[in-house]
Amino acid sequence: MALEGYPSLATERDWQTVEDGTVRFALVGLGWWTQEFVVPALESASLASATVAVSSSREKADRLSSEVSSIETALTYEEFQEGEALDAYDAVYVCTPNATHLEYVIAAADHGKDVLCEKPMEATVERAERMTERCKGDDVTLMIAYRMHTEPVVRLARTVIERGLIGTPVLVRGQNAQPLLEMIDDPDQWRLDPELSGYGTSVMDLGIYPLNTARYLLDADPIAVDAMMRSPDEAFEAVPDEHAAFSIEFDDGTYAACTASQNAYDTTSLEIVGTEGKLTLDPAFHMETTLGVTHEGGEFEHTVDADQMEEEFEYFSNQLLADEPVHADGEHGLLDMRAIEAIHEAAERGTRVELE
Amino acid sequence: MALEGYPSLATERDWQTVEDGTVRFALVGLGWWTQEFVVPALESASLASATVAVSSSREKADRLSSEVSSIETALTYEEFQEGEALDAYDAVYVCTPNATHLEYVIAAADHGKDVLCEKPMEATVERAERMTERCKGDDVTLMIAYRMHTEPVVRLARTVIERGLIGTPVLVRGQNAQPLLEMIDDPDQWRLDPELSGYGTSVMDLGIYPLNTARYLLDADPIAVDAMMRSPDEAFEAVPDEHAAFSIEFDDGTYAACTASQNAYDTTSLEIVGTEGKLTLDPAFHMETTLGVTHEGGEFEHTVDADQMEEEFEYFSNQLLADEPVHADGEHGLLDMRAIEAIHEAAERGTRVELE
Numbered sequence: 001m002a003l004e005g006y007p008s009l010a011t012e013r014d015w016q017t018v019e020d021g022t023v024r025f026a027l028v029g030l031g032w033w034t035q036e037f038v039v040p041a042l043e044s045a046s047l048a049s050a051t052v053a054v055s056s057s058r059e060k061a062d063r064l065s066s067e068v069s070s071i072e073t074a075l076t077y078e079e080f081q082e083g084e085a086l087d088a089y090d091a092v093y094v095c096t097p098n099a100t101h102l103e104y105v106i107a108a109a110d111h112g113k114d115v116l117c118e119k120p121m122e123a124t125v126e127r128a129e130r131m132t133e134r135c136k137g138d139d140v141t142l143m144i145a146y147r148m149h150t151e152p153v154v155r156l157a158r159t160v161i162e163r164g165l166i167g168t169p170v171l172v173r174g175q176n177a178q179p180l181l182e183m184i185d186d187p188d189q190w191r192l193d194p195e196l197s198g199y200g201t202s203v204m205d206l207g208i209y210p211l212n213t214a215r216y217l218l219d220a221d222p223i224a225v226d227a228m229m230r231s232p233d234e235a236f237e238a239v240p241d242e243h244a245a246f247s248i249e250f251d252d253g254t255y256a257a258c259t260a261s262q263n264a265y266d267t268t269s270l271e272i273v274g275t276e277g278k279l280t281l282d283p284a285f286h287m288e289t290t291l292g293v294t295h296e297g298g299e300f301e302h303t304v305d306a307d308q309m310e311e312e313f314e315y316f317s318n319q320l321l322a323d324e325p326v327h328a329d330g331e332h333g334l335l336d337m338r339a340i341e342a343i344h345e346a347a348e349r350g351t352r353v354e355l356e
Numbered sequence: 357m358a359l360e361g362y363p364s365l366a367t368e369r370d371w372q373t374v375e376d377g378t379v380r381f382a383l384v385g386l387g388w389w390t391q392e393f394v395v396p397a398l399e400s401a402s403l404a405s406a407t408v409a410v411s412s413s414r415e416k417a418d419r420l421s422s423e424v425s426s427i428e429t430a431l432t433y434e435e436f437q438e439g440e441a442l443d444a445y446d447a448v449y450v451c452t453p454n455a456t457h458l459e460y461v462i463a464a465a466d467h468g469k470d471v472l473c474e475k476p477m478e479a480t481v482e483r484a485e486r487m488t489e490r491c492k493g494d495d496v497t498l499m500i501a502y503r504m505h506t507e508p509v510v511r512l513a514r515t516v517i518e519r520g521l522i523g524t525p526v527l528v529r530g531q532n533a534q535p536l537l538e539m540i541d542d543p544d545q546w547r548l549d550p551e552l553s554g555y556g557t558s559v560m561d562l563g564i565y566p567l568n569t570a571r572y573l574l575d576a577d578p579i580a581v582d583a584m585m586r587s588p589d590e591a592f593e594a595v596p597d598e599h600a601a602f603s604i605e606f607d608d609g610t611y612a613a614c615t616a617s618q619n620a621y622d623t624t625s626l627e628i629v630g631t632e633g634k635l636t637l638d639p640a641f642h643m644e645t646t647l648g649v650t651h652e653g654g655e656f657e658h659t660v661d662a663d664q665m666e667e668e669f670e671y672f673s674n675q676l677l678a679d680e681p682v683h684a685d686g687e688h689g690l691l692d693m694r695a696i697e698a699i700h701e702a703a704e705r706g707t708r709v710e711l712e
Contacts, residue, residue: 226708352584
């Protein structure tokens, strides 16, 4: 295929097999992300719809219900866990602080509901294992919400690599940084509280993007890591990684050199350098993604005007309606949790940590 | 200063204090780099000129002498070391395999000649120390040839950081990769022979660029490193680092995540992310450099059509003619040698290595 033909590959949902049907979602956790990105995505989605709002406070759930026409039921977390309004939804989207994912996924599974759970899947490896174990035992589908996997130009990037356009991948560089406290002006937010966030903040919340997107693009898994991290500013003193640099060795021999920061200028990118060319996602991760490909035969740049959360909900719903397996499943998310734990251990011990 | 005023800062040589005079150079080592980049640079330089060619073979030296009008003397290495034609040159440029720099710098110093020595300054820390020691003891100026320090937009980048345009720097990402065997089609070349290259090939030859350019831009020094390296291809089996990923902690708290490869697509870049903006050199290191600056107030991109080797020779000559000190001196180069040794040690031991 000539280089100029590649962008056209990103225009269709190559995974779509279902045209009819709707999966009705209970949205568990109504914070910034759900309100700003998930609700609009579901309003324009065709296979997915939000019908239930679940929050810590009935007020907050009621408010969203009154604002969004498709949402007819407002529940507290307790009511959700107790199994109220089970007829009002088919599946559950969990977007609460990391350390609370498990209890809501368990409740959903107890109610026989499939789950789309935000990443990182939990606060610790042990809790992520319990989640995976729980959903394995039931006839419940668990998908971890890696929206890069259904981003059209990220999928195109994977095709570019698979077809050998950049030769053999050898090096990866990834970066994900944002000014967290300018975005969410609350020093007591859960992302800075290790009881709720888990191992830390920058790697859990941001570094997971280059880690996981590299896994997806290379079709490879991490086998060893090293890392440095520090939290010089007082607002970040409860977590070890206001800023972090970490390297990952993948099982295909590729190395990734990554940076992540919750207290820096907003910038995201991922680059894969091969023996014959290179591929760049820049910007990469914050709801807009541009792919650039360069090799000796030429270059192209491509962006698709897609809503990343809509694509993700459509994909998940398609798989549920078609009764097909999902990617990324719990085992996939669990490996990221092990890698993130290893990154924190490597930084603390000052040694390379091998993943078992 | 308004953002649009910044590019104009890169148009003048802010270091230039001398308009008249010429420093006559003996070029020691007539390989690819000297012939392709150094000779043309000196042909158009105004304060520097090549007058002596020194090579392993008289034939090679004679050939260059016949091709370049300013070069009137051709010497073998032995003749140079024995002090022939001392009246024909004022200073020496050393561009031989790393492990041979020391002997030619010592010879130059013995002859009372100032030296511009290519980087990395030698093959090992111990030999670099001997070089520094030798030149400290005499009234001889030693400069290590970091051409990024006199690249107009790299100097502009340093001004941008000093003036706080990107806030406080927090993260650095650097990359330097090239397909060595496509560039120099000889499996027996010195860059792949640890007897001549030193600790390895990719970090010594390429990784030194992001390391040193970050030092220059941040005005900071490395204090700890971690690293991964491997040589999967047979042509690279004598060196440990066909591909490498390494992180550097600087004494200002900044982290740099870097990659280097002698067997990958040609790509170079350096990015510094601060709390208020970011700065990118892309391409960065292979004789063309473009600066990009982005912050909330806007962005600009700038390139200066300068010959990087000419700028470097002009600067060094200016300092000699003005009897002013040079940067980078031997101590500066020596710290890179310690950092590179530490990077190799970190990769081999699988631990972070602190620089003493």
